[in-house]
Amino acid sequence: MPESLFKVNIEEYMLPGNRACSGCGLSLAYRYALKALRKNTILTIPASCLTVLHGLYPTTSVVIPCLNCAFASTGASASGILAGLKALNRQDITVVAFAGDGGTFDIGIQSLSGAAERETDFIFVCYDNEGYMNTGTQRSSATPIGALTTTTPFLTKQEHKKDMLKIMEAHDIPYLASVSSSYPVDLYDKFVKAKRIKGTRYIQISAPCPPGWVYPPRDTVKIGRLAVETGMVVLFEIEDGKFQLTGRSKTLAQRGNKLPVIAYIERQGRFSKISAEQVAQLQNWVDTRWEEYLRRAST
Amino acid sequence: MTDIQIVTGNQAAAIGAMLCQVQVVSAYPITPQTSLTETLSRFIEQGQLKAEYVRVESEHSALSVCIAASSVGARAFTSTSSHGLLYMHEQLHWAAGSRLPIVLCCVNRGVGAPWSIFNDQQDAIAQRDTGWIQIYCRNNQEIIDTLIQAYRIAEAVYVPVMVCYDGFVLSHTMMPIEVPEAEAVKDFLPPYKPHTILSPDEPRNINPVTFPWRRYDDRGVLCDGYMELRYKLQTALENSAASIIAANDFFADAFGRNHGGMLWSYRMEDAEVALTSMGSMATEATTAADILRDKGIKAGVVGIRVFRPFPKEAVRIALNKAKAILVFEKDISYGYEGALCTDLKAALYSTDIRVPVHNYIAGLGGRDVKPRELVEASEDSLKIIASGIREPKTTWINCFTG
Amino acid sequence: MTKKDDNISAMCRPAIGEAGKTGDWRDKRPTIDHNKCIPFIKKKPACFLCWLYCPDGVITATIPISIDLDYCKGCGICAEECPAKAIAMINEEGKDD
Numbered sequence: 068m069p070e071s072l073f074k075v076n077i078e079e080y081m082l083p084g085n086r087a088c089s090g091c092g093l094s095l096a097y098r099y100a101l102k103a104l105r106k107n108t109i110l111t112i113p114a115s116c117l118t119v120l121h122g123l124y125p126t127t128s129v130v131i132p133c134l135n136c137a138f139a140s141t142g143a144s145a146s147g148i149l150a151g152l153k154a155l156n157r158q159d160i161t162v163v164a165f166a167g168d169g170g171t172f173d174i175g176i177q178s179l180s181g182a183a184e185r186e187t188d189f190i191f192v193c194y195d196n197e198g199y200m201n202t203g204t205q206r207s208s209a210t211p212i213g214a215l216t217t218t219t220p221f222l223t224k225q226e227h228k229k230d231m232l233k234i235m236e237a238h239d240i241p242y243l244a245s246v247s248s249s250y251p252v253d254l255y256d257k258f259v260k261a262k263r264i265k266g267t268r269y270i271q272i273s274a275p276c277p278p279g280w281v282y283p284p285r286d287t288v289k290i291g292r293l294a295v296e297t298g299m300v301v302l303f304e305i306e307d308g309k310f311q312l313t314g315r316s317k318t319l320a321q322r323g324n325k326l327p328v329i330a331y332i333e334r335q336g337r338f339s340k341i342s343a344e345q346v347a348q349l350q351n352w353v354d355t356r357w358e359e360y361l362r363r364a365s366t
Numbered sequence: 367m368t369d370i371q372i373v374t375g376n377q378a379a380a381i382g383a384m385l386c387q388v389q390v391v392s393a394y395p396i397t398p399q400t401s402l403t404e405t406l407s408r409f410i411e412q413g414q415l416k417a418e419y420v421r422v423e424s425e426h427s428a429l430s431v432c433i434a435a436s437s438v439g440a441r442a443f444t445s446t447s448s449h450g451l452l453y454m455h456e457q458l459h460w461a462a463g464s465r466l467p468i469v470l471c472c473v474n475r476g477v478g479a480p481w482s483i484f485n486d487q488q489d490a491i492a493q494r495d496t497g498w499i500q501i502y503c504r505n506n507q508e509i510i511d512t513l514i515q516a517y518r519i520a521e522a523v524y525v526p527v528m529v530c531y532d533g534f535v536l537s538h539t540m541m542p543i544e545v546p547e548a549e550a551v552k553d554f555l556p557p558y559k560p561h562t563i564l565s566p567d568e569p570r571n572i573n574p575v576t577f578p579w580r581r582y583d584d585r586g587v588l589c590d591g592y593m594e595l596r597y598k599l600q601t602a603l604e605n606s607a608a609s610i611i612a613a614n615d616f617f618a619d620a621f622g623r624n625h626g627g628m629l630w631s632y633r634m635e636d637a638e639v640a641l642t643s644m645g646s647m648a649t650e651a652t653t654a655a656d657i658l659r660d661k662g663i664k665a666g667v668v669g670i671r672v673f674r675p676f677p678k679e680a681v682r683i684a685l686n687k688a689k690a691i692l693v694f695e696k697d698i699s700y701g702y703e704g705a706l707c708t709d710l711k712a713a714l715y716s717t718d719i720r721v722p723v724h725n726y727i728a729g730l731g732g733r734d735v736k737p738r739e740l741v742e743a744s745e746d747s748l749k750i751i752a753s754g755i756r757e758p759k760t761t762w763i764n765c766f767t768g
Numbered sequence: 769m770t771k772k773d774d775n776i777s778a779m780c781r782p783a784i785g786e787a788g789k790t791g792d793w794r795d796k797r798p799t800i801d802h803n804k805c806i807p808f809i810k811k812k813p814a815c816f817l818c819w820l821y822c823p824d825g826v827i828t829a830t831i832p833i834s835i836d837l838d839y840c841k842g843c844g845i846c847a848e849e850c851p852a853k854a855i856a857m858i859n860e861e862g863k864d865d
Contacts, residue, residue: 072820072829083824084790088841090845122574122780122787125779127786128783132563134564136430137460144430148438150418150420150431150440151442154435252820288849289848465777563779585781595778
């Protein structure tokens with residue numbers, strides 16, 4: 068057992084017998100996010116797979132209080148919880164918004180940007196499964212180039228993924244982190260750190276989705292790992308403007324043994340129609356950004 | 367000592383919100399509501415009102431803030447107009463569905479396209495079916511008093527209340543008002559007790575996905591399906607009429623002003639012609655009724671104060687003796703007629719009141735309408751009805767329809 | 769007398785098994801060979817990667833480890849990630865490949 072496992076909070080806040088799909092990357096990440104956040108937390112979540120995981124009336128699978136909010140309003144909902152708590156002199160509670168990539172990159176970006184600009188004291192978490200998976204895998208602005216979705220059913224997505232982390236970095240927030248459900252301890256550590264910081268904190272979780280990405284559920288951790296190994300997902304954090312690579316991405320940078328993206332995409336059915344040109348575009352997109360991360364890590 | 371101030375409708379609303387000691391305010395600028403939210407900002411920054419002011423990036427977010435704040439147990443207030451209210455539409459449903467006693471001032475304004483910043487009531491009427499109580503005010507005194515009553519009603523029945531008043535006509539017109547004493551308002555309005563539990567002390571998942579059918583919880587209680595929850599909201603709105611009337615009566619006792627419960631009547635005792643309207647146009651109708659009486663026509667006015675829940679019983683009583691009913695309204699349900707007229711006729715359907723009803727659409731997008739024009743319209747109606755037409759075609763006042 | 773639902777808006781209470789016994793979803797059942805399992809062999813807390821990576825939190829970090837088959841959805845991540853290959857996924861009765 069790695070030493071780091073001993074420090075993980077043993078308490079479980081997400082109960083078994085929930086509605087998440089078998090092998091769900093979100094479910095794995097959520098377990099550790101909640102372990103790090105602990106009991107004294109209020110969640111707010113928009114329409115998403117997480118709504119389903121939380122369960123149907125009158126029972127819930129999560130022992131942390133949660134306010135479901137309208138799709139576009141997650142950031143504002145968190146602001147309202149905080150304003151209400153402040154008015155009632157309850158300022159010991161961590162407020163956390165947890166949205167999917169649609170609820171963050173697309174329909175939720177306005178209220179998130181507003182909340183960040185107001186320096187709202189909360190953690191906004193985006194679990195990024197790169198599409199509208201709850202409605203059955205439609206394209207979002209987080210979907211990578213070359214991926215099949217039900218709204219890009221033959222030609223695949225033609226555009227690159229939106230760089231939401233950069234958008235959030237431009238809000239000059241005190242803490243921002245990129246994590247993956249395949250590295251639960253790195254994820255846990257970053258949530259623990261985020262919880263201690265004041266102001267708007269943004270954490271983006273890469274969360275592989277077996278039905279949406281079209282691979283067997285047993286491969287969730289492997290696929291997530293390959294995303295990091297190939298540089299499709301980079302584990303890092305920016306604390307008070309200071310950038311640093313973390314965990315496996317840091318090791319990759321030190322050893323210079325990043326894998327080609329083909330090792331990642333060949334294991335997923337969603338990339339079955341990707342063209343050679345798109346693979347080259349994707350490789351170039353990854354390499355350009357990787358270079359930038361290396362540059363930032365070395366300064 | 368009585369505190370008389372000369373203020374605009376928006377200032378009256380801001381003072382009202384302050385007297386209610388709202389704890390969270392969130393709003394976004396839109397004409398003609400803006401000076402209300404500006405006045406509240408001033409009260410908060412000067413320390414006159416201890417509240418959290420969340421300066422959001424949209425109306426959708428403004429109501430979202432109020433929903434969340436109300437869910438944790440804070441008294442929340444917002445205000446908007448026109449497109450802001452339309453942008454809130456989704457959240458209006460969300461607030462009512464969560465049974466949160468939020469109060470919203472809707473400063474009525476026309477809706478685009480094309481753009482209009484001027485007054486009509488299309489914005490609020492278009493939100494009729496969102497599960498909110500809607501109360502219309504006819505002057506600035508009524509705005510401040512109704513706002514105070516609104517929290518008492520909302521928190522008694524757990525239904526949000528929309529206090530509507532006409533943009534510019536009231537929002538930007540100075541009138542003398544009597545400002546209620548803060549201590550008396552405190553007595554009138556008990557502290558807000560939330561029905562929701564959003565606290566780590568007792569974790570709950572609020573507003574989850576709900577099945578069409580009922581389902582047992584972990585204690586073996588057979589819990590509501592979606593439809594039962596909708597029925598509870600409908601019942602709450604139907605039953606809220608009693609709370610609205612009680613709040614009005616209690617307010618009248620405490621402050622000496624009675625604005626009518628569900629509706630108010632003017633010279634209706636022996637009236638044969640009933641002019642019916644909502645908001646400031648109803649006030650103009652009283653002047654029109656006086657002029658008509660001077661001309662020997664027995665006219666009176668029924669001012670609809672509460673549009674939802676619709677005052678079915680009250681209009682039946684108020685219009686019992688009328689020989690003709692004229693409905694003047696600042697909205698249109700495209701493809702049919704004014705929304706108030708439709709509801710009013712439906713309320714009379716199973717009664718013996720079988721008199722002609724003439725619907726007038728007036729004042730859309732700020733088009734001027736004067737008492738004299740209401741008088742002319744009334745005289746036209748009487749001529750049309752006298753000629754044997756029982757169902758006059760809806761008429762657009764001051765509109766070149768040729 | 770049956771109790772009534774007093775809630776006026778939808779508010780859920782937490783409970784295990786919201787979606788029922790999700791063990792029913794399984795095609796394959798994880799089966800542990802304890803004699804290959806690292807903490808069992810070493811007789812001390814070690815490895816526990818199955819516990820770490822289980823998306824449903826149905827594996828215990830105990831010696832021996834145990835899997836709650838009432839709720840295990842049978843994803844097979846534990847078998848895939850076990851460095852000692854101590855967990856095998858066996859077809860559930862009546863469910864073939």
